[in-house]
Amino acid sequence: MALDFGKLEKLHIVAYRKPDYSLTSIAAPPFFALINPETYTYKYKIEFCDTQAPGTSGVNLKFNKMPPQEFNFDFLFDSTGVIQSIFPLALPVTEQLDIFRHSILQYQGDIHRPYYLKIHWGTLLFKGVLTAMDIEFKLFSPDGSPIRAIARCSFKGSIEENLRLALENRMSPDITHQRIMKKSDRLPLMVKDIYDDQRHYIDVARFNNLDSFRRIADGTEIKLPPVQ
Template identity: 30%
Template sequence: MATLEKAVIEVLAGSRAGQPPIAVLFNPTEYTRERSNAYKATAVPGLSSPLIQFVNGEADVLSMELFLDDYTDVDQPGARGPKKPVNERVKDIAALLDIDRDLHAPSPVRFLWGPLRFDAVIEKLSQKFTLFRPDGTPARATLSVTFKEYLPLARQLRDPRRESADKSKRRQLTASEDIWLLASVEYGDPALWRTIVDAPGNDIDDPWRLGPGDWLIVPPLENGNGSSNTV
């Protein structure tokens, strides 16, 4: 018979890093993982609808409910001392939202359960208590937890996934194009139309007077040091 693997929450950095992971004594019955992108709508003169531009990817979000119960939870594997009651275990998880004294921010954590490995910060925690001891101490709780993906800067810089124009090009406007649409197509941002206007070889006094058949030089975008971006 296969051994039941327990989900755990590990602290990755800060003053609590290296401490024993927090075991989830009841594995979640389900979890939801979401991914989204951020887009910007830019109005362009002469077009009936705005241009939709990709801005950046949003962090993945993992959400689930964790169930804690003093009367049915088994001892944590490898735990030292007596089993912690529900109210103390809730405090341990809630403390992951506190500002760490070493990081000056909440500690990043890792949620591990079988093949699932999710590095994150805890964005939100909702606590619901449904059973109590005679003295009012909580004995049963349901925690709704939202983890937001945590990617260190060094890891993101290794895989920036950015692309841009790297060569000067000549483009001829069609009947359905203008300089704003051309900037959107070439650079991904119609607001960069002035880069085309200022390009050597483009003698443009009034961009509104450009029309079908006009040829334009589309220069590469430049970095802050003057060097061209490359794909």
């Protein structure tokens, strides 16, 4: 089957009622962009505690947290007739904006918050919530009605709590890990990868009732317990 590399894919947003982004929690049909954005921006931040004692010349920055990533892009709305509309009827720009706001911005009484959102476009897949939207009206009809507008949208990433805990803990030395030995594996290196210190390999070998840490059969399950 030949791939159609020339097919135009439109950026679209899907709204969800639940933070697990499950198919059963989809709230409405996808909202498609009229025109794909020329650019979009990701912003990542890491926050450190930089409290410095009086009389000192420097400080060892200590990790505090990683705020959610931020994502920004612009949506175009148009009723000039120059651009083919994404709506089945030729709706005024104000009505297009009302539909957009209801889809992604408006407070939803059944879930007591706005929807969770998933943004798709090509390789882009962003999960989060809308945090701000600035609307700039660009063109007007003779009677003063807006016929073109740009909605500048800002989003922040949102992750389900169970998934966040799993991602944060998957390499933590404070939980039990399981590994399957392969021919290329070495127990001291495996231990260092988990604990950031290979000195515990003797304890790990003893915990797993191994006769030798050098000769471990391929396929052996190794448990790496929490550091005490």
